[in-house]
Amino acid sequence: MIRVLVVDDSAFMRKMITKFLTSNHQIAVVGTARNGEEALQKITELRPDVVTLDIEMPVMNGKETLEKIMADDPLPVIIVSSQTRKGADITIECLELGAFDFIAKPSGSVSIDLYKVKQELIEKVLAAGQPNNKEHSHPAPKPLSQLKSGFKNNRSTIPPTGTVKQLICIGTSTGGPRALQKVLPKLPKNLKAPVFVVQHMPPGFTASLANRLNHLSEVTVKEAENGERAKEGWVYIAPGGKNMAIRPEQGELVITLDDRDTASLHKPSVDYLFHSLTSVKGFEKVAVIMTGMGSDGTEGVKGLIKNGGGKVIVESAESSVVFGMPKAVLNTGLADEVKHVDEIAASIMTYMKKERA
Incomplete structure (x- = not known):
């Protein structure tokens, strides 16, 4: 009780x-x-x-x-x-x-x-x-030795050349604002990739979250707007009550927002954002799933891996306020790394190219 x-x-x-x-x-x-x-x-x-x-x-x-x-x-x-x-x-x-x-x-x-x-x-x-707020009612995650086994995908089909662009996508829910505060301020100002964030929140709160994170970070953090073109070194947070999708247009990434309902029942939805990125070609993708209830983001990660590959980082149980979303991805066997929230920014940067030809 x-x-x-x-x-x-x-x-x-x-x-x-x-x-x-x-x-x-x-x-x-x-x-x-x-x-x-x-x-x-x-x-x-x-x-x-x-x-x-x-x-x-x-x-x-x-x-x-x-x-x-x-x-x-x-x-x-x-x-x-x-x-x-x-x-x-x-x-x-x-x-x-x-x-x-x-x-x-x-x-x-x-x-x-x-x-x-x-x-x-x-x-x-x-x-x-819940004890330690870790959703213990779920099965234990697979051991790390099994993370990449048993799933046919197109991982690493993008050649590791300096000509390929990169993007970062992050999904989180309960405990996310604090987790984002430990990740985004550690990203460098000259980050050679745009960052797209879905934080489960109702309308009216994501602008305050973006403003606060922008004040703390070297990268520019803002609430995403419909039709804007994404810039490297900028972080775009999906507005509460809106779904965010990314579409390619003449070599650039354009943000689109809409009100439609999704299978995940969240708005904004991590799955919705990640699924939209499956149609974005010529970009290496780094996907991050952090603390949160439920499993939003798991189907999106599966889609990313099946359609062009990418790297997947999940937050560890140790630092997650609620281990639901990270655990759900971990159980698919698709995670490349499991990291304490304090180490996630550094983990992201290991996949970022220093220069592009």
């Missing part, structure tokens, strides 16, 4: 979140709190496994409360955030501070339509409450 403390200054929100969570037999709400100060007292008294934490509260707000939790006795915290620009910026800061994940209130600080995110809230609490 996962024991949850619900923190929100709205009695209505506390009641609704409690109702939704306790509808799942694996979750018990052991208490509620009206502000951060009260929450810290309840954490000491009740020892919950997971905390859902509102941001905008009197006495002590969510960010201040999170800082205290992470400093004193870290435990999984799910931020319950408004979709305002200010709310998005603070949410990204909370994820950097160590929050497990966040839920966006559909319509403001008191959302009577909170039922729209009921299932998402339950799934994230269940994931946060």
Whole structure:
């Protein structure tokens, strides 16, 4: 049983979140709190496994409360955030501070339509409450000695010449903002490849994420725009609520965004981005799958390998907040390397050519 403390200054929100969570037999709400100060007292008294934490509260707000939790006795915290620009910026800061994940209130600080995110809230609490947050319910990944066995593909069909261009594609979900913060700032300013990133997020948050990462990085990081041409040394983050695809046009890569639903049920979808790259010829591809729930990206990796090859890096269980997405790719036997998040940027750079003819 996962024991949850619900923190929100709205009695209505506390009641609704409690109702939704306790509808799942694996979750018990052991208490509620009206502000951060009260929450810290309840954490000491009740020892919950997971905390859902509102941001905008009197006495002590969510960010201040999170800082205290992470400093004193870290435990999984799910931020319950408004979709305002200010709310998005603070949410990204909370994820950097160590929050497990966040839920966006559909319509403001008191959302009577909170039922729209009921299932998402339950799934994230269940994931946060897992031992070490590692999705232990799944089979163990294949040993590294088996990574490349038993899969017919066109890997390495692109000759290793200096004339071939390169691109990097990254997929991540829960824990992704912190992981990206440990990878993108380590990429050099003169990176000879564009980088395309899918981070599972709802609309309104990816612009704040891109702005924050841009401030921290030597490469330019931005939220992707429909129709723009990708540049080397630039990082393009798919907007929340949009799928991003890449199409070749006269030797350049053009970004297209759309609203269509996908088999992965995510928007943006890692599979959707990766599948679009199968039609991009003349580019060596480095695919990276990092922390996240589920398996989005696995089918995309299979497609990349079958259609022109590429190198595949997955984040290790040790550093993943949730090992779902990396494990799913690892179990296909298609990963070239399994790396701690602190080593992923260096691993990417081992595949980057210093010069091109």
